Amino acid sequence: MGIGGISIWQLLIILAIVLLLFGTKRLKNIGGDLGGAIKGFKKSMSDGEKQAEADAEKREQISEDEKGTTIEGEVTSKKKEKV
Template structure:
């Protein structure tokens, strides 16, 4: 009805295999895998850097910074 059966997927895969060849598909898969791996590494490095900077801010924030006093300015009327 609206779905694709397993046989249709196999026929599509066979046509793609004939058009591009196994060597081209293998290199494409390798390139795609390395791109995903690099993306995951970059995301995890960014998360680690964020957590590290957050912990550094938490450690330095209360002890080194003085609370700022608000001064009210009077309007010269």
């Protein structure tokens, strides 16, 4: 028994029918297109991870810069004067 109760002979018959219907050239093109799509998907996923890391570093840099400095001084008037 093979996968899910399908024997190896049944799989070979299905493969032969697919080859007769589509031909080897068309199957090769479909395989190439599928491989290109998978490669593009993996590339976009890795680019997304790199972008997320860069954004996290940028946010960390900004939060460190926003701390700034404290200026000490005396309060001269607590209420604003109306003009």
